Amino acid sequence: MTTYDAILLSSFGGPEGQDDVIPFLRNVTRGRGIPDERLEEVAHHYRHHGGVSPINEQNRQLKAALEAELARRGIDLPIHWGNRNWQPYFTDAVLEAHEAGHDRLLALVTSAYTSYSGVGQYREDFERALAENGLTGTMSIDRVREYFDHPGFVTPLVEGVEAAVAELTGGSAASTEAGADAVAREDVHLLFVTHSIPSAAAEASGPQFGKGGAYVAQHCALAHAISEVEARDAGEAVADIPWSLVYQSRSGDPRTPWLEPDINDAIADLAVDGHTKAVVIVPFGFVSDHMEVMWDLDNEALTTAAENGLRALRVPTPGTHPAFVSGLVDLIEERLNDVPSDQRPHVTELGPWPDHDPVGTRREKVAAR
Template sequence: MTTAGDFDALLLLSFGGPEGPEQVMPFLENVTRGRGIPRERLASVAEHYLHFGGVSPINGINRDLIVQIEAELARRGMEVPVYFGNRNWEPFVEDTVAHMRDNGVRRAAVFSTSAWGGYSGCTQYQEDIARARAAVGPEAPELTKLRQYFDHPLLISMFAEAIRDAAATLPEELRAQARLVFTAHSIPLRAASRCGPDLYERQVDYTSRLVAAAAGHQDFDQVWQSRSGPPQVPWLEPDVGDHLDALARDGVKAVIVCPVGFVADHIEVVWDLDTELAEQAAEAGIALARASTPNSSPGFARLAVDLMDELQRGLPAARADGADPVPGYGCTVNGALCTPACSSS
């Protein structure tokens, strides 16, 4: 773990999303480049974005989060500029890192909008860092990815509070019997052990257990959502829609769904849960309450600054207490992998 010296900038690194109808297909082509996804599948996904005017919420949420991070830095007396870069859409991370170089940034912390380990949740962001530095050239700043934060106390408390807030929106007579369901983005089974045996799945389950306990729930279900690709390729299951059908057959009348695998209400939350799942629940006669994600909350901004602060000051990693913790890896410098098993090659 690198601890020497102070960071002179913070880079918020995210996935990206379209901000107009004309951007939807080019964005999806960027996301799926090299994966052989049929055009008709992209057109189907594009309809999800077009339902909301072709605008993904994610860029706006991230800009608001940067405002909160800047306020938190100012509160702590830390004069650190905050930059914004994306993998798949403007502002592209390559352009942002070039701008950082031109502004004289020499060493920056990188906060990614994913709490998880595994290839999609961690390694791809490391590859983004390495690609951006290579594009900028030898004068590119040193970029240090901050650690995974799936078990950070602030993340746990934010989701626990969101569950309590969601429960309060249910009819009073149904609150005590509401079933708590956690959901996270599904991934192909062949990728599930890429960075260690079932690492992502175990991290999600561990976080769900921590959040459920903090929210005062003894029982919960862990399910998955937003799978894509050909149907013959197995992904993590059960799917949240299939699980809701099973709950309806069992006579469940109220469900609190917590998208614990997402740190923002982007398109796969507002479409898959707030649109499709909400319609499914209404048809089944189930009262559905959806817990919010951290989005651009002050608590999430504190988490980002805390991660940077603990690294440069050499502090112990803040982790929520819980039995049977699962692995989490530390920071990576300039896109170097924390474990070679996570390589895309």
């Protein structure tokens, strides 16, 4: 049985007012020498929403939901919350934990997949937070495994896909109330969308998985699994619904190859082929409806679909869905009880993803009582 003193809810962070936007974007792009005038090109996404990213409030809600579920299960572990790019920063969260006597932390990272930003960069963040507080030899930070194919993460997405297909094809109360013409199932296309990253970074995430590395392999495996579950639950005809893996939010030097196709290009191509009348946008690369979901999908992608004469619905992200919250606590218990790999739940052939080595001192173990 592995002992921990507390949970570290670990996230990206976001601005909470107009004055925060440029300082936040400087944090996100630190070390790249990007001038403020270029940052302002991205800032308008946040300024459109009053300078407030929804991600911090979503993390407050997630923290409260996790605390309630831990209490329900009788797990006495407090939660400290830290961000990479905005308050509360990891450095502050780690110090807060130490001052409370919590020196063995288990991190819940709000990133489900394997990539530098989702794994390696968080590890560097943890190492830096310990070092800046002089706690490298005193504290340790473990993290739960990547949970891209854990049932708790997958269930809300499956439910969202089923609901969207039913609404588009006239099989739900929502479609009846909306009064929109139903489309045939064979005229629907599922667009599984995630954040684009440089192609080289994708390859580095796990070269043994072939082109695109572990990052692409995980997304492809999950898209296939979701489409199969949706097909079994909603009827045999749904098995014929085609799907594509697409990307969003590319940035940086346009000369650098990034993962493609962009979702807007994919939507335009589907409109041209003449076989698609509606698309279901599945933002399965994200755990909550943060700014890139709200702007890049709810604004740009839905606009692209409308301009191309396609109906479009966007599936909700897991957020604080009860299954997701319960699944995250399952992952905590998995580490507390050193659950063997062959007993860890997963819905793809790639899972369960292995654990990572802790940051800081070696973790301590005690005999199970």
